[in-house]
Amino acid sequence: MEIHQVLVSASPADAITDAALRLRDLLRRIGSSEIYALHVHPGLAHDVRRLRHYPPPVERGGERNLLVFHASIGEPEMLSFLLAHGDRLVVMYHNITPASYYQDLDPGFAALLEAGRAELRFLRDKVDLALAVSRYNAAELVAMGFPDVRVSPLLVDVAGPRGVAPDPGMPGELERILGKGPTLLYVGQLLPHKRVDLLLQAFHVLSTHIVPEARLVVAGIGRLPLYRQALEGLIHQLGLYRATLTGHISAAELAACWSVADVFVTASEHEGFCMPLAESMAHGVPLLARRCAAIPETVGDAGLLVDADAGPELLAEGMAELLGNAPLRDELCRRGAERVQAFQPQRAAETFLRHLLSVA
Amino acid sequence: MAGVASPPVEQEPDSVDLDAVLSQLKERVAARRSSGAYPVALEAQLAEHFQRLIAHRKQEPPPQDSYLGELVDQLDGRSDFGLHKVSYDSGVPGGDALHRAIGKVVARQNASVLQQLDHWAQLVNEMLKVLAHIATVPPRHFHDDMWKEVDGVLQRMADVERMEAGGPAAVASLAARVAALEETAGKQSFDPWYSNDAFETAFRGSREEMLDRYADLADELVGYDPVLDIGCGRGELLTLLAERSVPAWGVEIDETLVSGAVAQGLDVRRGDGLASLRDAAPASLGGVTLIQVIEHLTPQQAVDLVALAADRVRPGGKVVIETVNPQSLYVYAHAFYVDPTHVRPVHPAWLLFLFEQAGFASTVIDWRSPPPEVDRLEPVGDAAHDANVERLNQLLFAAQDYAVVAIR
Secondary structure, eight states: OOEEEEEEEEOTTOHHHHHHHHHHHHHTTTSOOOEEEEEEOGGGTTTEEEGGGSOOGGGGTTOOOEEEEEESSOOHHHHHHHHHSOSEEEEEEOOOOOGGGTTTTOHHHHHHHHHHHHHHHHHTTTOSEEEESSHHHHHHHHHTTOSSEEEOOOOOOTTGGGGSOOOTTHHHHHHHHHOSSOEEEEESOOOGGGTHHHHHHHHHHIIIIIOTTOEEEEEBOOSOHHHHHHHHHHHHHTTOTTEEEOBSOOHHHHHHHHHHOSEEEOOOSOOSSOHHHHHHHHTTOOEEEEOOTTHHHHHTTSSEEEOTTOOHHHHHHHHHHHHHOHHHHHHHHHHHHHHGGGGOHHHHHHHHHHHHHHHO | OTTOOOOOOOOOGGGOOHHHHHHHHHHHHHHHHHHTOSOTTHHHHHHHHHHHHHHHHHSOOOGGGSHHHHHHHHHHHHOOOOGGGSOOOOSSTTHHHHHHHHHHHHHHHHHHHHHHHHHHHHHHHHHHHHHHHHHHSOOTTHHHHHHHHHHHHHHHHHHHHHHHHHHHHHHHHHHHHHHHHHHHHHHHOOOOSSOHHHHHHHHTOOHHHHHHHHHHHHHHTTTOOSEEEETOTTOHHHHHHHHTTOOEEEEESOHHHHHHHHHTTOOEEESOHHHHHHHSOTTOEEEEEEESOGGGSOHHHHHHHHHHHHHHEEEEEEEEEEEEOTTOHHHHHHTGGGSTTOOOOOOHHHHHHHHHHTTOSEEEEEEEOOOOGGGSOOOOSOHHHHHHHHHHHHHHSSOSEEEEEEEO
16 A cells, blocks of 8 residues: 545645645655645656546556545545545645635635535545644534544644745845834735735834834735735835835745744734744744634744734734833743744654554 | 833733733723824724725726826827927027028928828827736736646646657557457448349349239238338339339438439438438328348347337338248348348347337238248158158248238
């Protein structure tokens, strides 16, 4: 028996692809293991195979493999593959963003998200085991009727970016654009459910009424042009000349952003795990977020969490507190360093293998 | 309070209570609101503002909104060239008159040049407008299209990879499969170079012999018009029916046989027998005949035919099916395998069963064309021996053909 992984699309700097690559390295210690995806970014052509090259059972003499499917979005072609391949199936649920966030901005994408949840319900009776990367995700799977759901944290090296030397030119570049001042950092894609609009509004309140010298660096790419343009419009019309959207940046530039950050902040409303929170702990940067979805589970007591429905004013107050309260910052950094141990890949790997071998 | 950060919440480092911090933050928000530091309903205003931004972005911004658009508009306003805009003023005393005089001289040429310039400027203007529109309208669909393109390229790359991997072998095995399929198809089709007319004459008998052989069947069909003769061949039965004034027409698939029959003045149409029967209206036929035809059909076609006939023949009508008799071993030695297009002999018991199941009122078997007497085994005079001879004769030399005559 071999253990392989399948995902809809594999692309660089994607948390799920990253996790799959790490799992593959782990699985290769116990046998042959590959990743298959429907859409493969050219940069990953050597690491990820195309799904239609997945060998049919007849070529393996009828031996059944164990297949780990990373679920994050709908894709009819993937569903038909999963229903027909004849192997044992483990679903790893990375959460599917509720379609409501996209109904207005990108109906096509919303339909894919909707399909993703529908497809999961189709697979419910076909899976031998369902894994979720957080208790929050596990609860969603249980609500969908999956009988055997276990939590297996993401296998991502949160300390990874520290291995990359920060781009030496980046701090100077930020100073040229934004001036000097305490720095708030957001890392993540510019998508509606991450509520970057709310983050900018909070920064507006902060810089207008509380800490005028504060700077905000929004590091992440905008996959939805309409939303990104609206954010640009927000910066322009609110006069947030000490905030910037970096667009795509290199690992070295991102490392530089972490090195100058005083506080990590997100106003996100929906997360299945939220990797940047763990990265923030690993980088020793205190964090501010709202109590939404899986965020409280990821953060624990190692960050300042405001109410799930907190608006720009309370968020701004939280930013100001973290920027101005050094003892609080130090304590949160200490707790963060402790908590991030829970996300160490070694432990996640052990958990993952234990669950997998229980059905293998 | 505006522009001023509050003093931090004071707590001992090792006993930081985040709930207490949060409560204090909420108190501060309330304090700022009540002190008037924030505009009234600031959060609601911000939310509404962003909704407007999204709504605005959803409409394609017209090019006039951009700087480029403004420039194009300015160009548009200045493209109206004309002599009336040229001043004739002169600082020299009396110079005005001189300028006008010279101006009149060159005005004609100038007017022509200006006209050309105006035409050119209008074209340039149109082009600039288009370019400005392209440059300022956000390339909304570019993103999606690009990924589709990339995916298409990757697909083709994968195809090339696969060709490299198992290419020649895969193509060879495919070619072999196609060749095998073609061979099988070739075996099933039969397209002889000789004429079916010649074949009929050689093996079934001359036209005169046929007319003689089927006269009794034609007699049976008097009063059962109209008759449809399926697979009518050269049209002997139709001729016999015409002699008896029975309205009838025939269907034949062989083109040469059809034209031969038509040349004799018979109503013969080229086509498929089953299809012709299907085309007939329910209960519209008095008789249907198939003479030496059913052994050319597949079992499915045979059962379909009987069911169709049950529907298209009116109650009291007649169906006559004549075919070779598989109960006669003589048939196999002499007749059945002469025709390479015979599919299989049809057993009379099965045919009777079909008609009964299809609801026909009565069925009769007419045994036809006994083998020549000279071929039969001769008795030798010994009673026991001769009984055996007779049994053998019955098995070997039973009638070569039989006809089922069924009444609807």
